[in-house]
Amino acid sequence: MEVTFGKHAGNSVEHLVVKRPDLLAQSANGQLFRLQQQARDLVARFDAKPITYACFGTCGQPATRGVVIPGLTGPAWWCDTCMAHDLDTNPVNLVSIKTYVGAVRYTKDRCGASRVPCQTLVKFFAEAKGLPKRAREPQIQQFFS
Numbered sequence: 001m002e003v004t005f006g007k008h009a010g011n012s013v014e015h016l017v018v019k020r021p022d023l024l025a026q027s028a029n030g031q032l033f034r035l036q037q038q039a040r041d042l043v044a045r046f047d048a049k050p051i052t053y054a055c056f057g058t059c060g061q062p063a064t065r066g067v068v069i070p071g072l073t074g075p076a077w078w079c080d081t082c083m084a085h086d087l088d089t090n091p092v093n094l095v096s097i098k099t100y101v102g103a104v105r106y107t108k109d110r111c112g113a114s115r116v117p118c119q120t121l122v123k124f125f126a127e128a129k130g131l132p133k134r135a136r137e138p139q140i141q142q143f144f145s
Ligand SMILES: [Zn+2]
Pocket: 055, 056, 057, 058, 059, 060, 061, 078, 079, 080, 081, 082
C-alpha cells in the first residue's frame, strides 16, 4: 500500500507504521484518517509477531512484553510469568507494554507531545519482533508479509 498524498507520498503505509507511529496516532480526518484505517490491519500484524528476545529473567522463556521505566523508552524484555524488576526503580512504577497501541499511548502519556519517544519505542518493538536496524522498504515489506 502506498501513500498518495502529502509529504509522505511514495512511502508505503507499512513504512509509516514502523517509522511514523506518531502520525498514525494523531487525530485526523480526510486522507490521513483513511490512511489510519488502512494501517489497522498492519498494526494487528505487528502485534501478532512474537518478540524474538529471551526473557530478562532466569526462566529461559521467550519475552512477551517490553517493560519500561516511566520517562524512558528503552524497554527491558520480560515474559508474563517472571516478576519484572529494575535495580533503581520501585516495581510498581514499571510499565508493561505488549502492543503497538500500548507503546504509542505510553509515550503520549509519559513523554509529552514530542514525536521522538513514540518513534523510538515503536522502533525498539519492531526490532524486537525481527525488523533489522536501519530497515529500508524491502525489509519493511518482508516484516509485514
Ligand atoms: Zn521470564
